[in-house]
Amino acid sequence: MNKFMQLSLLTVFSAGTIFSVSILNTDVNQSQAYEFSSEAHADWPEYNFEELATKSDAIVMGKVTNVEKKTVKHPQSQQEFNRQFSEVEVKNVLKGSTPDRITLNQAINYVDNGQVYVMFLKKSDDGYYYELSDTALVPEKHGKFRSSIKGLNGSLNKGQIEKEIKKAGN
Structure with missing residues (x-):
């Protein structure tokens, strides 16, 4: 060469x-x-129904009664990002214990005001509740909860979804 x-x-x-x-x-x-950005959380952990039920601090059936969008700053980086804080009236506790009203803190996939959901939640030291995955909020429509959680797929009425969650907790 x-x-x-x-x-x-x-x-x-x-x-x-x-x-x-x-x-x-x-x-x-x-x-x-992007570590603390609300747009960066597209990589949710993928849990099946049993994993969600096991990892949840609380599973509740609740109605969203108020939503408030805020821009907040991360304490260390001072980076601003958008959050939605939603007040939820807990109608039924299916696992764990919660007060009658909780605040759901979300970065994306916001809940809708007035909507009823079954929520698989983690309680943080900051006092807020957070959903565990992108499928951890199961909305009710026309008396049915429409789940896309692997192992709990399809439309279930209130009694069916309560029974499945209680069975998974044992």
């Missing part, structure tokens, strides 16, 4: 390495920047 070819290959490899490192650094910096 002549000197010109060696120099050309060295230049190509060096430029490729610099480009690759630059791309990797950009990806890392972007992921850190």
Whole structure:
């Protein structure tokens, strides 16, 4: 191999390495920047019905009575992001214990005011409740709860969904 070819290959490899490192650094910096962003939570954990029932601090049937959207700042980064805080009147506790009214704190997939849901929730030290996955809020429509949770698929009436949840808790 002549000197010109060696120099050309060295230049190509060096430029490729610099480009690759630059791309990797950009990806890392972007992921850190989005860590607390409400738009970044598209990667929900995927739980089946038994896992949701087991991991939930509380499973409730509740009606959303008030919603309030707020822009909040992360305490360390001071980055602003949007949240929805929803007051929920707990109609029935299917697992755990909760007060008669709870506040659901959400970054995406907001609940609708006036809507009834079965909610698989985690209680945080901040006093708010959070859904465990993108399927952890099961809405009621026309007297049926329409679930897309693996292992609890389909339309169930109130009695059916209560029975399935209680059975999963044993």
